[in-house]
Amino acid sequence: MAWPPGSELYLIMATFHYSSVRIDRVEDYLGPGFVPEGMFPSIQRWMLEAQGDWLLPNFYLPDIDRLRTSVHSWVVRTGRHNVLIDSCVGNHKVRHAVPSFHMRNEPWLERLATLGLRPQDIDYVFCTHLHADHIGWNTRLEDGRWVPTFPNARYLFGRTEFARWDARDPGYRATALNDGAFEDSILPVLEAGLVDLVDDGHQIDDLLRVEASPGHTPGHACARLKVAGSEALFTGDVIHHPIQIPYPQVCSTFDDDMARALETRMRLLDSCVDRDVRLFPTHFAEPHTCKVVSAPGGGYAIDWRR
Numbered sequence: 477m478a479w480p481p482g483s484e485l486y487l488i489m490a491t492f493h494y495s496s497v498r499i500d501r502v503e504d505y506l507g508p509g510f511v512p513e514g515m516f517p518s519i520q521r522w523m524l525e526a527q528g529d530w531l532l533p534n535f536y537l538p539d540i541d542r543l544r545t546s547v548h549s550w551v552v553r554t555g556r557h558n559v560l561i562d563s564c565v566g567n568h569k570v571r572h573a574v575p576s577f578h579m580r581n582e583p584w585l586e587r588l589a590t591l592g593l594r595p596q597d598i599d600y601v602f603c604t605h606l607h608a609d610h611i612g613w614n615t616r617l618e619d620g621r622w623v624p625t626f627p628n629a630r631y632l633f634g635r636t637e638f639a640r641w642d643a644r645d646p647g648y649r650a651t652a653l654n655d656g657a658f659e660d661s662i663l664p665v666l667e668a669g670l671v672d673l674v675d676d677g678h679q680i681d682d683l684l685r686v687e688a689s690p691g692h693t694p695g696h697a698c699a700r701l702k703v704a705g706s707e708a709l710f711t712g713d714v715i716h717h718p719i720q721i722p723y724p725q726v727c728s729t730f731d732d733d734m735a736r737a738l739e740t741r742m743r744l745l746d747s748c749v750d751r752d753v754r755l756f757p758t759h760f761a762e763p764h765t766c767k768v769v770s771a772p773g774g775g776y777a778i779d780w781r782r
């Protein structure tokens with residue numbers, strides 16, 4: 477596959493090895509997403525044209541004028557623990573506000589099984605934030621009841637994030653996009669006693685640390701893996717689409733606080749640029765990960781090579 481043009485190093489495979497650590501992607505959705513302005517109100521068409529050498533066909537579908545997107549989990553096997561980062565949309569969830577999320581029936585568990593992992597093998601589930609497309613596989617439907625998908629896992633949620641989405645709180649501010657998500661994907665694991673609320677700096681594993689990254693949601697957090705001089709940064713929705721790397725000022729309509737989200741995105745890009753830090757976002761289409769380098773005229777550019 478000749479993508480990006482001129483690159484012989486491009487590989488479709490999404491398994492990464494860092495010393496004894498293995499990282500795999502588990503897909504829940506890959507395909508058309510929003511119209512560019514529907515996702516990013518401030519995006520300009522010239523931005524798409526200027527990035528056309530890598531944007532097509534993986535990240536933008538000109539025939540239907542849609543961004544192309546993915547919803548996936550990352551599984552990190554550190555050697556000591558199996559950590560699932562973000563749990564996608566899930567099956568059988570009633571999501572009237574987002575037709576593509578509504579009542580899905582995807583072989584996500586079978587995809588996990590192809591990696592040699594059963595649900596009971598997962599030690600930690602870490603959700604970067606509690607939007608419906610990051611918590612769905614926390615639970616599955618069994619005899620009409622939502623039960624934890626990963627019975628042996630500790631589910632790690634940010635304390636601030638949990639407080640934002642706790643629908644039992646009298647001050648809870650509902651959103652159409654997350655309607656019902658707390659009840660079907662958070663509450664059942666809470667009631668099973670599997671939840672730990674964590675703060676900035678929490679060590680999931682001696683190699684994997686939680687980093688606060690507020691803005692998209694108030695308690696959004698990334699996870700940073702440091703091993704053998706390299707880093708893998710699981711960025712959740714700090715960057716939804718790679719167009720936000722050359723143009724970080726492009727904010728998502730789903731950001732709770734766009735100014736804070738931009739501040740966090742700039743800080744994150746600054747922490748990665750020209751360093752051996754690979755980004756593992758939740759919604760990038762193939763090849764799903766990248767590094768950040770300085771652009772010739774200033775700002776940031778994307779290095780898609782493995």
Ligand SMILES: [Zn+2]
Pocket residue numbers: 607609610713758759
């Ligand atoms: Zn998301």
